[in-house]
Amino acid sequence: EVVMTQSPATLSVSPGERVTLSCRASQSVSSKLAWHQQKPGQAPRLLIYSVSTRPTGIPARFSGSGSGTEFTLTINSLQSEDFAVYYCQQYYNWPHTLGQGTEVEIK
Amino acid sequence: QVTLRESGPALVKPTQTLTLTCTFSGFSLSTSGMCVIWIRQTPGKALEWLARIDWDEDKYYNTSLQTRLTISKDTSKNQVVLTMTNMDPVDTATYYCARIGGAARREYYYDYWGQGILVTVSS
Numbered sequence: 001e002v003v004m005t006q007s008p009a010t011l012s013v014s015p016g017e018r019v020t021l022s023c024r025a026s027q028s029v030s031s032k033l034a035w036h037q038q039k040p041g042q043a044p045r046l047l048i049y050s051v052s053t054r055p056t057g058i059p060a061r062f063s064g065s066g067s068g069t070e071f072t073l074t075i076n077s078l079q080s081e082d083f084a085v086y087y088c089q090q091y092y093n094w095p096h097t098l099g100q101g102t103e104v105e106i107k
Numbered sequence: 108q109v110t111l112r113e114s115g116p117a118l119v120k121p122t123q124t125l126t127l128t129c130t131f132s133g134f135s136l137s138t139s140g141m142c143v144i145w146i147r148q149t150p151g152k153a154l155e156w157l158a159r160i161d162w163d164e165d166k167y168y169n170t171s172l173q174t175r176l177t178i179s180k181d182t183s184k185n186q187v188v189l190t191m192t193n194m195d196p197v198d199t200a201t202y203y204c205a206r207i208g209g210a211a212r213r214e215y216y217y218d219y220w221g222q223g224i225l226v227t228v229s230s
Contacts, residue, residue: 032216034217043221044203050214085152089217100153
């Protein structure tokens with residue numbers, strides 16, 4: 001199965017900063033890559049799919065890029081509500097695996 | 108509006124069988140391209156998918172757990188049921204159901220999640 005590796009495990013940032021999270025796949029997943037956000041005590045929610053597409057209601061400060069095996073989630077001007085754990089998910093090969101998550105915490 | 112909600116016991120004893128129900132609204136699991144998947148999250152926060160059922164009755168299981176898992180659907184009730192046998196304390200986790208709404212377009216991302224249910228396995 002495809003192994004998704006996220007880095008770093010934890011990011012300590014201040015509100016207003018720009019944040020870049022990385023996700024690497026053990027083999028190419030083409031553009032079949034999604035990001036999910038999980039706030040403390042809440043269920044995950046879809047943040048981005050197809051590498052860079054935001055569902056309705058997701059703020060434009062969230063953006064995704066990459067292809068093949070290397071992907072990035074960028075959060076511009078981090079807001080207080082963005083402190084959460086972020087998971088990448090590949091859905092190119094079955095089983096559709098998720099990374100172990102990157103926690104974005106307040107510095 | 109799509110919603111999913113998990114229900115079942117909060118506590119089970121070792122060796123017992125766990126039965127979880129995902130009750131959803133806002134879509135039909137008889138519609139082409141719709142799937143429901145079960146995922147669990149251990150206290151260490153790792154997410155592990157368990158089983159998936161598709162609109163066309165196809166079923167998929169995590170190979171490491173497949174001997175213990177059964178997934179089924181009741182389209183008339185808008186429910187998906189997951190059973191897991193021989194529960195062990197290591198199965199203590201929050202169990203989520205989620206929807207895959209784009210399978211017909213080969214878009215298998217999880218677009219809606221339930222709130223999750225914490226299941227503790229302890230005697």
